[in-house]
Amino acid sequence: MALQGEEKSAQPAALCDNRSERARELAAQGKKIIGYLCGFVPPELITAAGMVPYRITGVMGEPLVEALDYFEPNACNYVLNCFQQAIKGRYDFLDGIVIPHACDTVQRLYGLWKFWKPPAYAHFLNVPTTVSPASIRFFREELEMLKESLESFGGVEITDQRLKEALSLHNENRRLVAELYGMRKEHPPALTGGEMTRLLVAGAGIPADEFHSLLKEMLRSIGGNAGSVDEKKARVLLYGCVMDDAGLVDLIEAGGGSVVLDDTCIGTRSFGTAGDAGDDPMEALCRMYFADFLCPKVVRSCDEERFEYLVQMAREYRVKGVIGYFMAWCDPHKFDQPVLRNYLEKAGLPFLALEDDYTLSSSGAMQNRVQAFLEMLQQKD
Amino acid sequence: MSEEKSEFRKAVRSTETARSVNQILMDWYSKSLLASKEGRPVAWCMVGAPPEILKVFDLDSSWPENYGTACAARQMAVHYMQLAEGEGYSPDLCSYERNAIGYCREYLDIGGIPPDAPQGGMPWPAMLITNSTVCDPRSKGFQAFNAHYLHVPMYTMDIQMPHYGADMQDPKLKAHYLRYNIDQIWGLIRFLEEQTGTKLNEAALSEAVANSLAAQRLMWEVHELRKAVPSPMPSEDQFSCIVPMLYMAGSREAVDFFQKLHDEVRNRVENRIGVIPEEKYRILWVGIPPWFNMGIFNYLESLGAVSAMETTYYVHAPVADVDLSRPVEAIAEIGWRKASQVHTLGAELSTEGLFSPGLVLKFVREYAIDGVIFHRVLSCRAISFGQAHTARRLREELPVPVLFLESDMADPRTWSDSRIKGSISAFLDIVDTGAGKRA
Numbered sequence A: 001m002a003l004q005g006e007e008k009s010a011q012p013a014a015l016c017d018n019r020s021e022r023a024r025e026l027a028a029q030g031k032k033i034i035g036y037l038c039g040f041v042p043p044e045l046i047t048a049a050g051m052v053p054y055r056i057t058g059v060m061g062e063p064l065v066e067a068l069d070y071f072e073p074n075a076c077n078y079v080l081n082c083f084q085q086a087i088k089g090r091y092d093f094l095d096g097i098v099i100p101h102a103c104d105t106v107q108r109l110y111g112l113w114k115f116w117k118p119p120a121y122a123h124f125l126n127v128p129t130t131v132s133p134a135s136i137r138f139f140r141e142e143l144e145m146l147k148e149s150l151e152s153f154g155g156v157e158i159t160d161q162r163l164k165e166a167l168s169l170h171n172e173n174r175r176l177v178a179e180l181y182g183m184r185k186e187h188p189p190a191l192t193g194g195e196m197t198r199l200l201v202a203g204a205g206i207p208a209d210e211f212h213s214l215l216k217e218m219l220r221s222i223g224g225n226a227g228s229v230d231e232k233k234a235r236v237l238l239y240g241c242v243m244d245d246a247g248l249v250d251l252i253e254a255g256g257g258s259v260v261l262d263d264t265c266i267g268t269r270s271f272g273t274a275g276d277a278g279d280d281p282m283e284a285l286c287r288m289y290f291a292d293f294l295c296p297k298v299v300r301s302c303d304e305e306r307f308e309y310l311v312q313m314a315r316e317y318r319v320k321g322v323i324g325y326f327m328a329w330c331d332p333h334k335f336d337q338p339v340l341r342n343y344l345e346k347a348g349l350p351f352l353a354l355e356d357d358y359t360l361s362s363s364g365a366m367q368n369r370v371q372a373f374l375e376m377l378q379q380k381d
Numbered sequence B: 001m002s003e004e005k006s007e008f009r010k011a012v013r014s015t016e017t018a019r020s021v022n023q024i025l026m027d028w029y030s031k032s033l034l035a036s037k038e039g040r041p042v043a044w045c046m047v048g049a050p051p052e053i054l055k056v057f058d059l060d061s062s063w064p065e066n067y068g069t070a071c072a073a074r075q076m077a078v079h080y081m082q083l084a085e086g087e088g089y090s091p092d093l094c095s096y097e098r099n100a101i102g103y104c105r106e107y108l109d110i111g112g113i114p115p116d117a118p119q120g121g122m123p124w125p126a127m128l129i130t131n132s133t134v135c136d137p138r139s140k141g142f143q144a145f146n147a148h149y150l151h152v153p154m155y156t157m158d159i160q161m162p163h164y165g166a167d168m169q170d171p172k173l174k175a176h177y178l179r180y181n182i183d184q185i186w187g188l189i190r191f192l193e194e195q196t197g198t199k200l201n202e203a204a205l206s207e208a209v210a211n212s213l214a215a216q217r218l219m220w221e222v223h224e225l226r227k228a229v230p231s232p233m234p235s236e237d238q239f240s241c242i243v244p245m246l247y248m249a250g251s252r253e254a255v256d257f258f259q260k261l262h263d264e265v266r267n268r269v270e271n272r273i274g275v276i277p278e279e280k281y282r283i284l285w286v287g288i289p290p291w292f293n294m295g296i297f298n299y300l301e302s303l304g305a306v307s308a309m310e311t312t313y314y315v316h317a318p319v320a321d322v323d324l325s326r327p328v329e330a331i332a333e334i335g336w337r338k339a340s341q342v343h344t345l346g347a348e349l350s351t352e353g354l355f356s357p358g359l360v361l362k363f364v365r366e367y368a369i370d371g372v373i374f375h376r377v378l379s380c381r382a383i384s385f386g387q388a389h390t391a392r393r394l395r396e397e398l399p400v401p402v403l404f405l406e407s408d409m410a411d412p413r414t415w416s417d418s419r420i421k422g423s424i425s426a427f428l429d430i431v432d433t434g435a436g437k438r439a
């Protein structure tokens, strides 16, 4: 079969491999670049302030050396890796950072980054642990404070009009991403998981309008083409925290799987809920980035039904199994793991849990386990 | 590593008051077991849930963190943790939580309290009360074992504080936080009213908060007395004394306990009664202790080193002039003021300010410390976090020998006597070269 993938835009992959290049260019032109991580920080506010939101990522596989002089080794290696990039000066092009109170480790990153590598602008966005009317109000006030601080740093007023425009631009991107995801409901899917991951990672490092063009270009290049993926590949959902590197997706796809859906940050978790700005854009942000946003750090309920959304997603995308990617020393995801496994298995969805330290260095062993899992899925029906 | 029997299992405390904690704890467990037997509800709580409020509702409680320490000390924790690991809970996860998870598993398997459970066991809870201070496992762990085994009503009290660099004097910021924290405390009260069918007695809560402040003041004064040379009270004693502080705050008994401790320590200072006859080195202990091998402190003492002070469970300077007639607001205000103290010292590590590098620097100076031991507990990131950062700051600002001991608070599988002894010996050699300077 001819690989339509070859005809698809190569731009996302190139942008993903060298993802800070565009931001550096813009910084050199005098644009302010604001780094952020996690799904609680609305890039819309940064865009509305006339600055460029830049998703902070690590360099997967890079051994931790410098970071360990500041951070304990028994902490999430993804976060340590991001910090190492900062210490090495690779984030010197950022004018500022916004770090939320996501998990413990991300929270710690704020203080350490600000202490050892103080940027011109640093803002901590606090995030409540439970969802209630009071916590939604608290988060909204946090967003108001973020807005004010961005205004004073950027020297601009974020009017409702500006914010609505930013929201509609980001929403439009969300809509296009959803369209691309939708194309993977079909079998074979129109683009691979690897392509999708690279596109999203690339998009998280460029201005929203440029991402918009990139998405359009991707949609145009796919056109009405049928999927490029081998029909026999087992359709899987990838679950995890952050997926800022396509390495694991490639590994799964090389092993006979097709990652047609994910529940990760940068992936669906950040694109799943398109907010309607309505009359109150701050309310829309509050809903999108907190009330409806599913990060396991926020304790919603103790019912195992809290994972029902995953089962629904899996059904919609006709997924045969779920692969979970768990970072060593990650509390929020690892506490969920056994209950999640039970729930998925009860729903007839086999679950494979992979543990890693953000290196994929045990990829040989991982590959074997993935392959065995995929074979089992293929034989399932 | 160690299935070998460690030589450090037993610890001897220096003060009579700390030695009395064993009995207090036994009585505490008996009381909640009795409550459960008589059909009264028992809550499982994580530290951070205000004991003052539980007390006012006359609610008996068990604390999985404390139970983790009890199981560790009685060498039962590995058994429970292995059960939890068998259920898919990673060995990375907080060993207190894993201990409680394994306990739940066994309880369900045998249909009741395991006969060999330390302290007679924790009675099955009617409700869970947790909170978000300090760490994720506190809320995530309870969520997990409630979803997996318990299926009882749960309340998570979410107390938030600003992070490093915040202006704690900013009234707008304070109003933002206090409004939320007060709501969360009221949320707990409403939850308890519903669960127990009784209304809050505000006057009784005011009294409990007053007791709590009185106990904290005494505890803080004990901390101050411990600046004396030779050290009148070592860390292993303080670690026992957290029991009345963390679980019994608000009660008259806790005030009496700390008064007794205060009198005893003052007497020791006045009469120059030290922990050991010849104190050669004064150590600052940073981190949770290894509850399964508390004898490590006696081992240090046998080498002339006394752990004179510790950062964990530190009670900050007492707050005064809080309006106790509105006790819920008072609890929130006290929390804010304590956090402000930490921000003044430097709270670059976390919002809770539980762990401040500034505090380590302050203690090194004020307690005439010759060396700092950082206990890096593998399964608790929250309290280990920041040790590397703090060590770096020490190196740059206040050179003092530093040792990292890696093990755990409740998981003895992380421990090896020979490794720990080797590190301590090398460390004390370095300390020795600088110790003379103190005098």
Ligand code: SF4
Pocket (backbone or CB within 6 Å): A037, A038, A039, A040, A102, A103, A106, A240, A241, A242, A264, A265, A294, A295, A296, A297
């Ligand atoms: S899931 Fe992970 S990346 Fe996403 S918000 Fe939570 S902690 Fe951050």
Ligand code: SF4
Pocket (backbone or CB within 6 Å): A076, A077, A078, A079, A103, A104, A105, A106, A241, A242, A327, A329, A330, A331, A332, A333
């Ligand atoms: S993998 Fe876990 S520890 Fe790391 S950032 Fe995500 S939630 Fe936090």
Ligand code: SF4
Pocket (backbone or CB within 6 Å): B065, B094, B095, B096, B097, B134, B135, B136, B137, B138, B379, B380, B381, B382, B383, B409
């Ligand atoms: S602070 Fe550490 S020991 Fe305590 S509950 Fe949290 S993870 Fe466990």
